[in-house]
Amino acid sequence: MQIHSNPSKSIKNLKYFMSTFIINGGRKLTGSVKISGAKNAATPILAATLLTRQVCTIKRVPRIKDVEKMLAILASLGASVKWTGPDTVRVDTSKTSTKSLNTGLVKSMRSSILLLGPMLALFKQVSTTEPGGDIIGRRPIDTHLDAFAQLGVTTSLRGERFILRGEKLKSAMVTLKEFSVTASENAIMAAVLLSGITTIKMAANEPHVQDLISFLNKAGAKISWLDSHTIKIKGVKKLHGTTHTVIPDQIEIGTLAVAAGLTKGKIRMKPVVPEHLESIVLKLKQIGFKINLGKDYMVVDGSGPLKAFKFQSLPYPGLPTDLQAPFTVLATACKGESLIHDPMYEGRLGHVSQLVKMGAQATICDPHRVIVNGPKRLNGREFPSLDIRAGATMVLAGLAARGTTTIHQAEIVERGYENFEGRLRKLGAKIKKVDD
Template sequence: MAKLIVENGGPLYGEVQISGAKNAVLPLMAATLLTEEKCVIDGVPDLADVKVMKGMLENFGATVVDDGNGLLEITASQIRTVNGDRKLVTEMRASTVAMGPLLARCGKVVMPLPGGCAIGKRPIDLHLKGFRALGATVIEDDENEQVIVTAGPKGLVGDAIYLDFPSVGATENILMASTMAAGTTIIENAAKEPEIVDLANQLNKMGAKIKGAGTDTIRVTGVERMGGSIHSVIPDRIETGTFMLAAAITRGEILVKNALPGHVRPIIAKLKECGVEVETVDDGIYVNARDKELIATNIKTLPYPGFPTDIQSPFMAFLTTVKGKSEVKETVFENRFMHVNELNRMGADITIENRIAYIPGGKTLHGAKVRATDLRAGAAMVLAGLAAEGKTEVSEIYHIERGYEKFVEKFTGLGALLTRVDED
């Protein structure tokens, strides 16, 4: 097990390059199962979750060639099995995005129940609802903790599907499954995240006929077969937000390069409300919190284009350090306040009631031994440690390494006192 040692080295300064988006690349990789032709994906971040997805694809029969510089060549000329590898699936919830392409291409998929961060139930019932609407039979095998999905005798057939919640994973899975379904599929109340648009762009390059991605209604006209593609991953908007907050919490000045301002509008708006200077420039986003009188604000997480739940915990760490009382309401995941106990170990004095966190603000944080309770909470603990007095030890950092490429190197490049230490 490894841990991070964090110390307050003062304000962070400099430039940081944002990597390809974790939440985009995983479904992009899964989509390559739709075709026997080679697919090329560029800008792939070097992450633990990407390694898991590579293993998943290889288990199904795909060949994955990694050039070591963010370029993957994936060829699934033959599907060897439609059974997901239990060990890999339980490591990462996003494994479920392989279900849609396998169902479309092979007519069947057997998937163990997924794992990942323990931030909420995140059931796959909406995924299964979509598959059923396309004419598939779904057997929930509770005894073996898996689901078995089988297309009808004539394959998948397009239909109108209304999602009770704009689930990103369900939208992605139904989108991929419907690419080769007979007729037209309409997904209503679809997720609108940039990662959905990125996936649709790749699928269209592969021969799909998709319109409306990025809106709440997506229309898919089925095609007989899918082909290869060359595609570049969009920048990671959550990593973008994390480094914007690194400037804010340390009262520093950072140019966040390769960032798309349109993907992080709520984060920009809330930082400006707090008194942070944020400017859109040609090569990214400039964030300046030097000598600013920063104040409190309230946040409510919502599906895109609302304030992202994935940036809630890093933003909360920042809010502990500004003047005034803040409130953070979490509406997306019911267990996404596990980091509050860890921040309170550092002197934050946050209270929770009815999925609202009340933050008194203006606190001087102090170093402590804390845990990365999930991926984004781990980043929040590091941010808090950069602003705290004394030394902070962050354990269970495998969560962080699931979703941030070159995490330590990027922070130390900005002047952070951050060290990764391997423990026996």
């Protein structure tokens, strides 16, 4: 997809093409890097602008493909969307009206599901297909539909399209089936304009959920936390336009920290929110990294000896599942036997076989666990990007490997990382992107 060089240019003229990363490894990464806004915060906040029916200005928005697709969907619904700066987007949703989501765009991006809550709240009906995105195991939308049902929504299937009807939407006590981030966000957005009190139990409290709530409260919502996983929503009649700055991306921070360890480098990252990084910083220190964490910056020094570790992804404040793959390649540089456990998804270990082909000593125990023995020097190979995080992980592997590593479908990685190769190159990496 072509990202417009002119910030004020319309978002509707999206172009798609294939590209490839070519990496010559063995270079130490050093220097400073600016951290982008969090993808997982930007997409729900952009979806939530629908609820205001006014103009919202969102800052620190990452210029990545998933964001561009979300903006394209908003435009297809009648919103006026314009980049007004390098990372600032103006969204006017005063003229949105359609009740049907664009099938092609929905099938290309998992986070398109975040539009269901706002559209139900506004139009009381929405027609959509099941969202697409990365293939990382079964990610059904049952938890979303169950949460909507508790709010009074009925769902029917017409061919491959889901028809959700919300004429009987009402405030309620909602208990989610699992700690689902996007289901929590959808339930919040569906309930924010309902009269009365809605309580959501088993709600995810990841930083991006907190950021969505912060945006909605700025727009006039009345949302509060009763405890770490229970949300209280006092319905309001309407929201208003506002300005909001997206939080820094903790996944990008963790990914770059791994790059420092794999290349024995030292990277300064800014901005950061220290409280969002507690589990990540603790794990990095246990592995052997030296960390200097300031009020809004973090310096990661991976030049020392690194030791084996256990990584288990858990709901926040635990380690995020999106860092499972990067930490798997990090384990190849650590002395001893590391255990990587991702209980959330059963199909998110495809990168392991790619690492083995590069020389890693890794064994998949079951669909959720892998054991890695290190340190093992990796050798450059040629691979496709399997998903956003697996593709980024193979770029990291290429940075550490001998010789040349070629990663096809680089556009998949670019769905989640802004100007990935450019910023790695600024840190000293020898990497280039070639359009196929």
